[in-house]
Every structure is written in structure tokens, then in C-alpha cells.
Amino acid sequence: MDEDTRTLAIINSKGTLDMAYPGLVLANAARMMGIEVKMFFTFWGMDIINKKKSDHLKVSPVSTPSMGMPTMVAGLPGVTDMATTMMKREIEKLDMPPVHEFLEMIHDAGAELYACKMSVDMMKLTEADLVDEVDEIVGAMEFLEMTEGAQILFI
Amino acid sequence: MTTLQDVSLDTEGFMVDPNAWNPEIAEALAEEEGLAPLNERHWAVIDFVRKDWGETGESPTLRRITKQSGVNTKELYALFPKGPAKKVARVAGLGKPKGCI
Numbered sequence: 001m002d003e004d005t006r007t008l009a010i011i012n013s014k015g016t017l018d019m020a021y022p023g024l025v026l027a028n029a030a031r032m033m034g035i036e037v038k039m040f041f042t043f044w045g046m047d048i049i050n051k052k053k054s055d056h057l058k059v060s061p062v063s064t065p066s067m068g069m070p071t072m073v074a075g076l077p078g079v080t081d082m083a084t085t086m087m088k089r090e091i092e093k094l095d096m097p098p099v100h101e102f103l104e105m106i107h108d109a110g111a112e113l114y115a116c117k118m119s120v121d122m123m124k125l126t127e128a129d130l131v132d133e134v135d136e137i138v139g140a141m142e143f144l145e146m147t148e149g150a151q152i153l154f155i
Numbered sequence: 156m157t158t159l160q161d162v163s164l165d166t167e168g169f170m171v172d173p174n175a176w177n178p179e180i181a182e183a184l185a186e187e188e189g190l191a192p193l194n195e196r197h198w199a200v201i202d203f204v205r206k207d208w209g210e211t212g213e214s215p216t217l218r219r220i221t222k223q224s225g226v227n228t229k230e231l232y233a234l235f236p237k238g239p240a241k242k243v244a245r246v247a248g249l250g251k252p253k254g255c256i
Binding site for chain 2: 105
């Protein structure tokens, strides 16, 4: 496929720190090599573009066996915050920006950001609750229409 | 005007020896990339990339460029449209970028 016309549609459905970054990194990488990017945030993925939450996403060691922590310990108060702090430190070491700055960067780079209409309604949000980088609130059909022929990633 | 005939490039068009780079080669590579003529804002980016490579031995990430060269993300994408990562590295005479950011 010609790079000039290649488009990546990324659907972000999760709101944890570890599930936010893959979409952001891929969106940025695509823009760096000239691929068009349209991102759709839905359900818990709405937290990524929620003004109050975007820089406060967490990673939970509960049901993340990769982190190697026994569930009994992982569920103790404060453990999620501790794991989150540690992961944020590692992310920073890799020269990756915090979530909101990352959104700003990929938006400036030309990626388009869309919020899911149904999730906005369900969570009783308005445009004012979302980061300024969000281009529009659209329905699922509208998003699929504008990404016709694109490669779709569901995260 | 320098032609690229004397410059060794790899299969993807990146310079094999970054030390053989000079501003005339940059202009010739920019021509190939459809960026010519390079203006002072292009040079702000290229000069920073060359300087940073000289100091660290690695080509800087786009994020590092936008944080330190005085050229922000929007402008960087306008100066080097359709894939700034490869274009910046190529014109600055460095290898294909390997980073993710």
C-alpha cells in the first residue's frame, strides 16, 4: 500500500496506564513515518481523553500476571499507586511523555482524535470534560465511515 | 553543486558514513526528498540533530528535537511533511532512526 494513502484507525477501549500507551506510541510512530492516524476513544478508553483523568491513569497488578505479584498482595491498599509510580518512572526514562502531553504531541503531529458518542452519553460527559485535542464526538458508524479502507487496531 | 554520486548511501538512501556529511550533501538529499530549497528553519533542525549526534553518538528522537531545537511539533511536521523521522535523519546524514518516539 502506498504510504501516502495508508491510514491507521486505532480504537482505544481501556483506561489503564499500560493499555493507554500502546495506542499512543503506535499513533505517534505512524505519524512519524507519514501514515494518517484516526483514534477513537470508547468505554474505559474515555479516561485517556478525560481532562481530570488523563494524567492520573493507573496500572493495577491485580489480574496483570506479567507483573508477578501474588493477587493477595496486589490487592492491598496502596499497591496500585506504588506500581503506577514505578511504571511512570520507567516510561519517563524512555523519553515518553505523560499521557496528556502525548495526546498534544500526536495531535500536533496531525493525528485526529475522536470521542465515542455513546460513551460520552453513558458517562454523562460533555465536550468540556474532554482534553482540547479531541477533534469531535462521533458515533461508531461515523467513525467507521471516515476510516473506510484503513487498517484498524482495537486496543 | 555537489552531486550524490560520490556519497555512499545504503539501500534505503541513508548515508553510510555520517562523518562524510556536509551542508551541500544535505541540500542534494533535500532535493531528492522534495524539501529543497532548505530554509533557516530546516537548518535549525538539521544543525541541532548534527550537534546532538556529535555529542551523544545517537540520532535524537523527534521529541528531543522539538524540546530542544526551538522548532515545535507542528512546525517540524510542516517542514518535513509525510514522515519527518526518516526525512530529518536522511538529510542530516544519519542512519535510519530506530526509536519509537
